[in-house]
Amino acid sequence: MNTIESQFDKVAEDYDFVNELLNDYSFLVSNMSPKKGRALDIGCGSGLLVEKLASYYDEVVGIDISNQMLDLAKSKRQLTNTVYLNMNAEQLNFNEKFDFIVSRTTFHHLDDIASVIQQMKELLNEEGRIVILDNVSEVETPPTYVYKLGAIQEFLPHCFKFGIKNAIRIYNHNTSKSWLEHLASDKYLSEQNYYDLYEKLLPGCQFHKMGWAMGVVWTK
Incomplete structure (x- = not known):
């Protein structure tokens, strides 16, 4: 069990409770792909976003490395068109492609963002869309x-x-x-680092600064 997995296992129930009350998914929903076949949520946690996307897409797959989070997702938000898998975001393993690949507050946990983005692009259908929402901070790890x-x-x-x-x-x-x-182990990108990194990885992507978060939208 890696450190991130262990940390989220410990806080799963309270994390789910807090995020069900506080999280706003409007940015992600408002930037969905035109085609509504299959969607993938990377770092799905307890399935809050998967459940929302399931109203729009034929099938939604959520992946996470925390079994406790996935157990909550399966017990509270398992629908006929949702699938939850224990899978590392840095080792995406799918035979089929997706119209929409989304991730919320997960990318600051990744060791190799460039590799993950490349895998996402390969899994994306033509005219498909990638949307990433993650923390932005001028201090890499706030005290x-x-x-x-x-x-x-x-x-x-x-x-x-x-x-x-x-x-x-x-x-x-x-x-x-x-x-x-x-939180003490999190490492955030600055606003400028976002522009430098994602413009290189996803040429022509759109940036949306939203207080604590930066949104990145790219259409294939």
Whole structure:
């Protein structure tokens, strides 16, 4: 079991709870491919995005390296047109191609982004689309206190929006030892690094800066 897998296994249930409340998938859904055959979610976690895409695509495959996350996906979000697989994003192994390949907050875990992008391009049908949404930061690995302060600042707004019980659970997850240890191992790209790297790997791609995240959209 690698480190990332172990870290997500430890926080799977709370991560799913928090992300079900907080995640906004509108950018990813609004940039879907014109053809709606098969879609692939790389780093699908507990299947939140897979479930949404399943309303639009004939088949949606979600891959992740955390068995705990995949167990949650299968128990909560298994549909007739969804498939969940334990697969490393850096070793994509499919015989069929996809119209849409998407990934949310996974690429900062990868050791070789260029290799993964090349595999994605090879798995993409003509006129297919790749959409990547990932963290952007001028500090490669922000210090732990930044996340703790953020959790404190968000607590009251979360109380008003989700109720105090849910706000406490969100806070406890965001400041837990396991989650903070995971965040301490993350390495983010700067805005300029995004432009330099992805323009080279996906010529002509579109960039969308959205606060904490950078979105990249490329059509084959």
